[in-house]
Amino acid sequence: MNILFYTDISPFPANGGEKIRSYYLIKALARLGHQVIALIQNEENTDLAGYQVPNVVFYTHPKRPYDLLDRVAGKNYFRRSRQVLQLFDEACAKHEIDVAVLDYGYIGHYIQYFNDRGIPVVLGTHNAQPMITAQVPANSLLARLRRFQLVTLEKLHERRYFKKAAAVLVVSEDDRRYHEQFLEKEKIFFVPNFLDEKEYSLTGQKQPKVLVMTANFGQYMNFQGLKWFVEKVWDDELAERYDIWLVGRRSKEALKQITGAEHYKNITALGKVDDVKWYISVANGVIIPLLHGSGTRLKCLEAMALRTPIISTSKGVEGVASKNFIIADSPEDFKQAILRFKGDAGTGEALRADFMREYSADVNTQRLHQVLNYTLYGRGETKISVKSEMVNS
DSSP states (O other): OEEEEEESSOOSSOOSHHHHHHHHHHHHHHHTTOEEEEEEOOTTOOOGGGGOOTTEEEEEOOOOOOOHHHHHHTGGGTOOOHHHHHHHHHHHHHSOOSEEEEESSSOGGGHHHHHTTTOOEEEEOSSOHHHHHTTSOOOSHHHHHHHHHHHHHHHHHHHHHGGGSSEEEESSHHHHHHHTTTSOGGGEEEOOOOBOGGGOOOOOOOEEEEEEEESOTTSHHHHHHHHHIIIIIOOHHHHHHOEEEEESTTHHHHHHHHHSSSEETTEEEEEOOSOOHHHHHHEEEEEEOOSSOOSOOHHHHHHHHTTOOEEEOTGGGTTOOOSOOEEOOSHHHHHHHHHHOOOOHHHHHHHHHHHHHHSBHHHHHHHHHHHHHHHHHOTTOOOSOOOHHHHHO
């Protein structure tokens, strides 16, 4: 088949949760043996020649600018881009498209373009966004009104457009229950965040004194989690025991905003890196001090895949199928968990096994295969065959 994949994300380099999700969806669809025409953004002007994937051809589209008035009015939730529509026209003229996969964010207003041409659409959600927006801290009346407006616009978009998709992907059972409020249950498919296990086979030499937190610290849930950890958990006693590496976009800015410095009591912000795998693989443990959010945390899955033990709040591992996490929800409990922690290879191996059962590319490529069958032929049919090279790879 020819699958048109569209996203507003710039997947490369794959150094953030939403980027990783889109990248592995593209890879998994191609791994099934289908031709994928991927329409992506490339904000960092990455040389895509270094990210060639078999059966995938990339086209790029520019990020559409919205001025303040557009955003205040919520036009970005409903207005289609002429440039994107033109790119759709070009792709459909050059390739006979069988299925369109629209991934991430509020792009449901493009579904009708494909429905008008008899092309079924799979809509990929990375989370139940209104549930996250509703958690954003709002300390003033104006902030609370703005939050209410955003939640209202997001729900309006979902209810207006999502029902037009042939199938909708959700990443957690909580998200499934949310979407069942306004969508037919039969068209909702659970495909959690997942990783290619072959790309997570590093066995770096563990650094006994190092704990790592990976995130896009520009996102409020990661910033608030770090703030809670620095202000309420971390102290001189812990600093004598461990070094903390903060790895990811805006980590330097976040730590400086919280503490006034990019290095604070053995907490070091390393900023954006092209690949976080090495940092996770050599750390003695990963910390996930999250208080907000939804979905399947990719930072958690990366640690599991790399056999690195995890100390987390309940929210940080919410919805992830494993009993091998160290859970601590109060500042004192989190501190004591770190003080007791010595690293454990056995726990790391158990986490890797849990990852392979639920969050590996092999398992979730098969889930996507079932989604495509449903999208094209209806429930209960299995008319698309899986390429033998995918099964044997």
